[in-house]
Each structure stands twice: as structure tokens, then as C-alpha cells.
Amino acid sequence: MTSLWEAFAAAWALIAGFDATLAQIVGLSLQVSLSAVLIATCFGLPLGAAIAVERFAGRQALIVLLNALMGLPPVVVGLLVYLLLSRAGPLGSLGILFTPTAMVIAQTLLIVPIIAALSRQTLEDAWREYDEQLRSLGARRLNAAMTLIWDTRFSLLTILLAGFGRAAAEVGAVMIVGGNIDGVTRVMTTTIALETSKGDLPLALGLGIVLIGLVLLLNTAAALLRELAQRRYG
Amino acid sequence: MALIRGLFLGLALLGLAQAPAVAQQKFITVASTTSTEQSGLFKHMLPVFEKKTGIQVRVVAQGTGQALDMGRRGDADVVFVHDKVAEEKFVADGFGVQRFEVMYNDFVLVGPKADPAKIAGTKDIVAGYQKIAAAKAPFASRGDKSGTHAAELRLWRVAGIDPQTGKGGWYRETGSGMGPTLNTASSMNAYAFTDRGTWLSFKNRGDLVIVVEGDQQLFNQYGIMLVNPARHTHVKKEMGQTFVDWVVSAEGQKAIADYKIGADQLFFPNAKR
Numbered sequence: 001m002t003s004l005w006e007a008f009a010a011a012w013a014l015i016a017g018f019d020a021t022l023a024q025i026v027g028l029s030l031q032v033s034l035s036a037v038l039i040a041t042c043f044g045l046p047l048g049a050a051i052a053v054e055r056f057a058g059r060q061a062l063i064v065l066l067n068a069l070m071g072l073p074p075v076v077v078g079l080l081v082y083l084l085l086s087r088a089g090p091l092g093s094l095g096i097l098f099t100p101t102a103m104v105i106a107q108t109l110l111i112v113p114i115i116a117a118l119s120r121q122t123l124e125d126a127w128r129e130y131d132e133q134l135r136s137l138g139a140r141r142l143n144a145a146m147t148l149i150w151d152t153r154f155s156l157l158t159i160l161l162a163g164f165g166r167a168a169a170e171v172g173a174v175m176i177v178g179g180n181i182d183g184v185t186r187v188m189t190t191t192i193a194l195e196t197s198k199g200d201l202p203l204a205l206g207l208g209i210v211l212i213g214l215v216l217l218l219n220t221a222a223a224l225l226r227e228l229a230q231r232r233y234g
Numbered sequence: 235m236a237l238i239r240g241l242f243l244g245l246a247l248l249g250l251a252q253a254p255a256v257a258q259q260k261f262i263t264v265a266s267t268t269s270t271e272q273s274g275l276f277k278h279m280l281p282v283f284e285k286k287t288g289i290q291v292r293v294v295a296q297g298t299g300q301a302l303d304m305g306r307r308g309d310a311d312v313v314f315v316h317d318k319v320a321e322e323k324f325v326a327d328g329f330g331v332q333r334f335e336v337m338y339n340d341f342v343l344v345g346p347k348a349d350p351a352k353i354a355g356t357k358d359i360v361a362g363y364q365k366i367a368a369a370k371a372p373f374a375s376r377g378d379k380s381g382t383h384a385a386e387l388r389l390w391r392v393a394g395i396d397p398q399t400g401k402g403g404w405y406r407e408t409g410s411g412m413g414p415t416l417n418t419a420s421s422m423n424a425y426a427f428t429d430r431g432t433w434l435s436f437k438n439r440g441d442l443v444i445v446v447e448g449d450q451q452l453f454n455q456y457g458i459m460l461v462n463p464a465r466h467t468h469v470k471k472e473m474g475q476t477f478v479d480w481v482v483s484a485e486g487q488k489a490i491a492d493y494k495i496g497a498d499q500l501f502f503p504n505a506k507r
Contacts, residue, residue, distance in 0.1 A: 095468065
């Protein structure tokens with residue numbers, strides 16, 4: 001029990017003490033994971049929408065595959081990206097291993113399936129509901145998809161938050177491709193892993209509490225935004 | 235392939251746009267071990283070097299096996315580890331230029347205060363190992379091919395014991411770094427073989443104390459080497475060599491000797507110049 005209290009005390013000290021190192025680590029965590037969500041959305045959402053409104057051979061298999069890929073272990077994605085970006089690998093000449101960019105790439109790969117699979121489900125459900133209506137208006141599939149995305153935007157926002165949660169919470173991928181370099185690629189989760197290694201469990205858990213607090217803050221902001229928008233547009 | 239390459243390049247540019255300050259800085263990447271990083275040595279000595287040369291040193295801390303592999307793949311400019319046999323092979327295979335001895339510390343055997351193998355306060359590590367095996371007392375091993383793991387296994391061989399016979403029973407491989415292994419040992423009151431630096435800076439000791447120390451065979455030598463630029467042309471050989479030279483120079487050696495936790499000096503410089 002004492003170490004739990006110590007953890008809360010450590011979390012409070014971290015927040016109240018606001019040191020520059022922690023701010024930099026938190027900033028990098030947000031920067032990496034938000035970039036990953038943004039990029040993954042650019043790929044995942046169109047992919048999900050396309051599968052939702054199109055009918056083609058192998059569609060069912062693709063859906064099953066996407067759903068399965070939601071369970072990709074971060075450490076496997078990390079290893080894959082590491083081998084690709086390593087100097088001895090096919091993309092080694094880019095020299096971006098152990099940079100935040102490599103971390104963004106790994107997290108993007110990790111959450112594209114989540115965004116694609118979940119948005120596919122959401123859009124397909126909406127498509128079933130509005131199918132007749134959209135058809136009777138003579139909407140093309142592309143237009144239909146756009147309309148569906150706009151109509152389900154609040155549900156889609158939750159999907160993006162799920163993607164962000166996955167990215168911000170994982171440690172396996174960023175540890176391998178980032179290398180947990182002090183001041184360069186050290187993020188919240190790798191710091192927590194490091195402090196756990198050092199046996200400073202209260203500090204590690206304290207950092208964990210700060211991380212959860214951050215995610216909570218972001219979700220609150222999203223919920224408020226949604227509330228406001230719903231009031232305005234009904 | 236061109237498409238993928240373009241895509242990654244685009245992402246790379248995005249990354250650069252995010253962090254321009256980081257991208258423009260002169261830096262080298264050093265593959266090193268968890269013992270040097272987690273003991274706090276790098277935090278103490280690297281700022282001295284960075285201030286003098288303006289070269290930022292980016293340390294990726296892993297087990298010695300993984301750190302050498304990073305060097306072999308060309309993902310580091312300098313390797314700074316502690317497994318003499320593996321290091322000499324690394325150089326002999328043409329992956330490293332030349333190995334320099336840097337410093338040493340020592341390994342210690344930690345164990346629970348209750349001391350089921352009755353070895354507390356003894357100096358003979360081999361006899362200690364034999365008593366642990368005889369008593370079938372729990373022993374937490376790294377099991378991760380790190381330098382510390384290699385040293386631990388060497389001593390089992392000297393003791394004439396194959397710890398694999400106790401696997402799953404008293405001999406438990408955690409397959410993780412020094413800190414996590416100590417966390418495991420502390421929670422199941424097991425003996426564990428650790429470098430003194432990590433032990434001194436480790437906070438979650440529980441009931442563990444040092445039981446065996448001071449044996450000649452517990453000597454732990456660190457070596458540093460530049461990754462061979464002939465093998466990997468992108469290796470930053472000037473800056474990397476500058477770092478290697480500094481570490482074995484009088485100034486670098488003093489920075490190592492100056493690092494203390496409380497009254498304890500963690501590493502003892504012994505570069506041959």
C-alpha cells in the first residue's frame with residue numbers, strides 16, 4: 001500500500017514541480033502519437049470507407065485480416081520497422097532509425113488497422129441505414145462515402161481516440177525503433193519502463209498516473225468539442 | 235518499391251519539420267549497455283564531452299549482445315560494452331576497428347537476508363554457486379545474452395554446474411535487463427548476479443543484500459570501439475573516433491573516476507595509454 005501512496009505523491013510532485021525534462025518527454029509523446037493518429041487516419045479512414053461502400057472479391061477476407069491486424073503486437077511492428085530502417089535493411093540509407101520519425105512510422109503502422117477496421121464497421125452500419133436514401137438521390141459511391149463520414153463524424157472521433165490511446169500507451173515499438181535515447185526519443189512509456197528497470201517503482205507509477213491524466217485531458221477536450229458541435233449542428 | 239520509398243521519405247520530411255533543432259545537431263550514436271546507462275554514469279560523463287566538442291552523444295542502452303548486433307548492422311557509430319570475448323570476436327570479424335579497454339567495475343552476488351545457501355560474507359564466488367545449486371535456492375538469471383549473463387554463465391562452467399538442469403525449478407531465466415531481473419529476484423527472494431553499478435543505483439531492493447563480493451573472478455572489464463567505416467560507410471568516423479579518444483584520455487578517465495553514488499565509486503578507469 002505504501003508504494004501506491006508514494007506513487008501518487010510522486011505523480012503530484014512531478015506535476016507540481018513541472019521540470020523541463022518531463023515537459024519535453026510529455027511533449028514528444030504527444031507529438032509522436034498525435035502525428036501517428038493523423039497519418040494513420042489519412043490511410044485508414046479512406047481504406048475503411050472504401051471497404052464499407054464497395055463490393056469486391058475477397059472483401060470478407062480483407063475485413064477479417066484488418067480485424068486481426070488490430071491485435072498486432074507493438075513489439076513485432078517495432079522489430080519490423082527496425083529491420084526496414086536499420087542500416088543493413090532496405091531503407092537504411094534514409095538514416096532515420098532512432099529518430100522520432102521512426103517512432104511515428106511504427107505507431108502509424110500499428111494503428112492504421114484499428115482506424116480502418118473500426119471505421120469500416122461504423123460506415124458500413126450507416127451505409128445500410130441510408131443505402132436507399134442515398135441511392136434514390138443518385139449519389140455516387142464516393143459522394144456517398146463522404147456523406148457517411150460526415151454523418152458519423154462523432155463516432156469516428158471516438159475511433160481516432162481509440163487509435164491515439166493505443167499509440168500513446170504502447171512501449172514495445174517505440175522502445176525498439178526509438179532506442180529510448182535521453183532527450184531525443186525518450187517518451188512517457190519508455191521512461192516508465194526505464195524507471196521500472198531502475199527499481200524506482202513509485203516514480204514509474206507516478207509517471208504512469210501523469211500519462212493517464214494526459215490521455216484523460218485529451219479525451220475530455222474531445223468530448224467537449226463533440227458536445228459543442230452537436231449543439232451547434234444538432 | 236519506389237512508392238514505398240517515397241512514402242517513407244515524405245514521413246521522414248514530416249519528422250524533420252517537427253524537430254529541426256534535433257536534426258541539425260552534430261551527433262553520434264553509441265550502442266552501450268544498461269549497466270552504464272542505468273547506473274547514471276553517462277548522465278555524469280557525457281555532458282563534459284558534449285561541452286568540450288559540441289558533439290551530442292546519443293546512447294541506445296541494451297544488453298551487450300544486442301549492442302554488438304547494433305554495431306554489426308551499422309546502426310551505431312561506437313560500441314561501448316563489457317564482454318571481452320565477444321568484443322574481440324567483433325573486431326576480429328571486421329565489424330570494429332580497434333578495441334580499447336576503458337574501465338572496470340565488479341560483479342557481486344546479491345541474495346535474500348535469510349540466505350538459504352549460507353554463503354553471506356564469503357569471497358569465493360565458485361563455491362557460492364556450488365552451494366546455491368546444492369541447496370536448490372532460487373536464482374534469477376538474466377537469460378538475455380548480455381555481458382552480465384555471459385559472465386554469470388562462465389562462472390557456472392567454472393563451478394562445474396549446468397544451471398539448465400535447474401531450469402524452471404530453482405534456476406529462473408527472466409529474459410530481461412539487469413533492473414527487471416533484480417525486481418524479480420527481490421520479489422521472490424532469489425539470488426542474482428549483478429554488476430555493482432546497477433546494484434548501487436537500484437532502489438527496489440526489498441530483502442536483498444550483497445552476499446558474495448571481492449573475488450578476482452568477479453572483475454568486469456569494459457571496452458570501447460569504433461564501428462568499422464570500411465564495413466559501413468555512413469559511420470561517423472571522425473566524431474566517433476573523437477569520442478573513443480576522449481573516453482580513454484586523461485580527461486575522460488577522470489570523468490569516469492569522479493562518478494560516485496554516495497561515497498561509492500562505481501567504475502575504475504584503466505585505459506592503457
